[in-house]
């Protein structure tokens with residue numbers, strides 16, 4: 001959303017003297033409205049000091065993969081090694097061998 005905010009600022013910033021930008025995600029089928037407001041100063045600081053260096057690393061094929069909820073939107077989620085390793089790590093909890101034996105067979 002902050003990337004969209006930067007795009008809106010790029011397009012309309014010359015027309016208006018924005019002090020802050022409010023981002024809204026409206027998901028009527030989930031009955032959800034998410035809002036986030038940020039000052040122009042903080043948005044530009046994020047763009048310069050977080051977005052740019054991170055994008056530069058990605059362009060160079062460096063940086064770190066971050067597995068999370070966002071992966072469901074990713075085009076390479078089915079072939080992503082980091083995600084596969086993460087899912088395997090989670091699966092180990094499901095199939096962990098208990099420390100004590102039980103009387104019953106399952």
Ligand code: SF4
Pocket residue numbers: 065066067068070071074075076077078080081082083
């Ligand atoms: S699936 Fe892999 S490449 Fe895609 S967002 Fe997740 S960690 Fe990043």
